[in-house]
Amino acid sequence: MQQILILLAGVAAIAWVNWYFFMAPKSARVATVLASGAQQVNITVEGGYSPAFIRAKRGQPLQLVFDRKEKSPCSDEIVLGDFGIRRFLKPFEKTVIEVTPPSAGTYEFACGMSMLRGQIEVEE
Ligand SMILES: [Cu+2]
Numbered sequence: 001m002q003q004i005l006i007l008l009a010g011v012a013a014i015a016w017v018n019w020y021f022f023m024a025p026k027s028a029r030v031a032t033v034l035a036s037g038a039q040q041v042n043i044t045v046e047g048g049y050s051p052a053f054i055r056a057k058r059g060q061p062l063q064l065v066f067d068r069k070e071k072s073p074c075s076d077e078i079v080l081g082d083f084g085i086r087r088f089l090k091p092f093e094k095t096v097i098e099v100t101p102p103s104a105g106t107y108e109f110a111c112g113m114s115m116l117r118g119q120i121e122v123e124e
Contacts (some may be wrong), residue, residue: 021087028053077112
């Protein structure tokens with residue numbers, strides 16, 4: 001009996017580890033929908049992008065408000081390759097970049113050197 005309990009505990013622990021590392025959803029921030037119908041999300045830029053995972057809807061304007069709280073040269077530029085956008089982010093200022101994701105899928109954004117990265121998960 002005791003052996004069965006130990007076995008069950010072991011199986012449960014393995015299942016939990018698998019879930020935690022492979023199946024737990026990446027914590028994504030869902031863009032706020034404004035009265036105008038546009039979607040908006042604030043992204044803090046400081047040694048990375050926070051949040052780095054954003055969830056938004058297809059076909060609606062999406063305003064990415066980059067709030068840069070540093071002057072490290074790494075985050076000088078923001079690049080949204082899928083939208084052909086490369087923009088300078090002024091230190092300690094907010095820069096709004098508006099895009100309209102044309103279709104569902106994953107869109108990436110990164111710094112000018114592709115060291116800092118983020119993703120926009122677009123749903124129908
Ligand atoms: Cu960089």
